[in-house]
Amino acid sequence: MGGRPAKSEYADHWGLDPEITFLNHGSFGACPTAVLEYQTELRKRLESEPVRFFEHECVPLWQEALDSISEFLNADPDGMTFQNNATGGVNAVLRSLQFEPGDEIIVPDHSYQACWNAIDHVARRWGAKIVVVEIPFRLEDEDQVVELILQAVTSRTKLALIDTVTSPTGMRLPYEVLVNELQSRGVDVLLDAAHGAGIVPLDLSSLDAAYVAGNCHKWLCTPKGSAYLHIREDKKAEIKPISISHGYSADLPTQEKFRFEFDWPGTQDPSPWLCIPYAIKYLDGMVNGGWPAILERNRNLALYGRDLMCEALGAEPPTPDSMVASLAAVEISADPEINDPNNRLDPLHISLFDDYGIQIPVWPWPHHNTRYIRLSAALYNGEEEYQYLADALRESL
Ligand SMILES: Cc1ncc(COP(=O)(O)O)c(C=O)c1O
Structure with a gap:
């Protein structure tokens, strides 16, 4: 796989590590530099x-x-x-x-x-x-x-x-x-x-x-x-x-x-x-159309990423599009060994990070006896990042 996939045109507003494909806004958010200042x-x-x-x-x-x-x-x-x-x-x-x-x-x-x-x-x-x-x-x-x-x-x-x-x-x-x-x-x-x-x-x-x-x-x-x-x-x-x-x-x-x-x-x-x-106000001013446009843009990007992820995993989209906002998850497998809730970091999560520089959660959900990989789509994310994720998934699994 080639160089790092491009983030979006908004990414410069964040101080995110350029070496990481950060697809986990959902866990802790990420704050733009100007807001921190x-x-x-x-x-x-x-x-x-x-x-x-x-x-x-x-x-x-x-x-x-x-x-x-x-x-x-x-x-x-x-x-x-x-x-x-x-x-x-x-x-x-x-x-x-x-x-x-x-x-x-x-x-x-x-x-x-x-x-x-x-x-x-x-x-x-x-x-x-x-x-x-x-x-x-x-x-x-x-x-x-x-x-x-x-x-x-x-x-x-x-x-x-x-x-x-x-x-x-x-x-x-x-x-x-x-x-x-x-x-x-x-x-x-x-x-x-x-x-x-x-x-x-x-x-x-x-x-x-x-x-x-x-x-x-x-x-x-x-x-x-x-x-x-x-x-x-x-x-x-x-x-x-x-x-x-x-x-x-x-x-x-x-x-x-x-x-x-x-x-x-x-x-x-x-x-x-x-x-x-x-x-x-800062985010509202960042995108033409303000907050409604941000919600729509991120949702469309999440759907784009979810479809690529499904293709790579050989899975059908799990829910209708109406049930996707800026997060999307797909199940992986119910391997009992890696589905141990005490096993805090899933091996796939670790290898996507260590081998590909992709930050994305993969977690067991014992209530469903399975594991989910969940992507986020935030303003700083770009389409290439999900293509890169799909390629990494194809290679890893
Ligand atoms: C659905 C839901 N509820 C509650 C929380 C907890 O948020 P916080 O850690 O900010 O309290 C989270 C965090 O990801 C969440 O996804």
């Missing part, structure tokens, strides 16, 4: 006079960041809170809720294991029952997902964890229909939108999910440690931040107390959140 400026301002910064300068910047992410997601800013990551947002909700023994919580078996673990922990504590919904990887259409999840609802179902885009299998779920159907049956939805903002169109006001936990540090390309939890108005009294801090004892009107409790969990670096408005 903006963060450095903010940190310098903070450290030049920390008290002045926290008492005065941070306040309007924080509000601007809350307004910016709320506007991007068409969400009520009064229910918007910042979190370090989506896992933290999911935990804040689950660890605040009270369940009766025998109450049921729905978890589809494509759910992110960390969030599933949080449900296991809470269910064990309250004696609640976890109802795992098995969803095949190969699907004819998304209605199958809706049917399977709705079939699991009983009179005891209190909550469902629903992904916008699943992590191990990179499937864009019909979350709009699911939120609506579940909530109309009296089941609150905790939407895991870790892959949400910047990868699928999200309109939180129309969705009206009880809780939405999402990341900015993945597809909005903000610095690491910037995420949000949106809590619907009628649920705000029930949900506390994971870190109980000064706000808890503050004698304030309800909304001010809510803000104080979530906005001050203790001293922390606020710069990842304060970069949200800058990052949203």
Whole structure:
């Protein structure tokens, strides 16, 4: 195989290693250089006079960041809170809720294991029952997902964890229909939108999910440690931040107390959140047509990459195109030795990196007794990179 495959015309905005074909934006995102420079400026301002910064300068910047992410997601800013990551947002909700023994919580078996673990922990504590919904990887259409999840609802179902885009299998779920159907049956939805903002169109006001936990540090390309939890108005009294801090004892009107409790969990670096408005505008200005064009471009590139990957693996595309956003996965094999969940790094993942300089996840998913290879399509990726991946797969397997 020849030289390194070309990244896209946008790649210079990122400081990614030119020797690596980076096809895993999905795991931790990647932040453009200009956004990191903006963060450095903010940190310098903070450290030049920390008290002045926290008492005065941070306040309007924080509000601007809350307004910016709320506007991007068409969400009520009064229910918007910042979190370090989506896992933290999911935990804040689950660890605040009270369940009766025998109450049921729905978890589809494509759910992110960390969030599933949080449900296991809470269910064990309250004696609640976890109802795992098995969803095949190969699907004819998304209605199958809706049917399977709705079939699991009983009179005891209190909550469902629903992904916008699943992590191990990179499937864009019909979350709009699911939120609506579940909530109309009296089941609150905790939407895991870790892959949400910047990868699928999200309109939180129309969705009206009880809780939405999402990341900015993945597809909005903000610095690491910037995420949000949106809590619907009628649920705000029930949900506390994971870190109980000064706000808890503050004698304030309800909304001010809510803000104080979530906005001050203790001293922390606020710069990842304060970069949200800058990052949203910066990426919007990078591509003609702004964010809608970014979503479309990345999705088309993911479909292009998925089809090449399928050809190389001799597989049919596993889902209809409508279930692909900027991530796409294909199953590889269920070799019991390499499907050991304790075997943290899959040999194919290692050899694609060591022999070809391709960074792409290959992971076992014991719930499906198989392994998946999952590609990402971000602005810095170019078509040649997926051709190179396909060639590498043909050679390796
Ligand atoms: C579906 C899903 N949920 C939650 C998370 C957790 O995100 P974080 O590590 O930022 O909390 C991820 C991370 O990849 C994910 O894919």
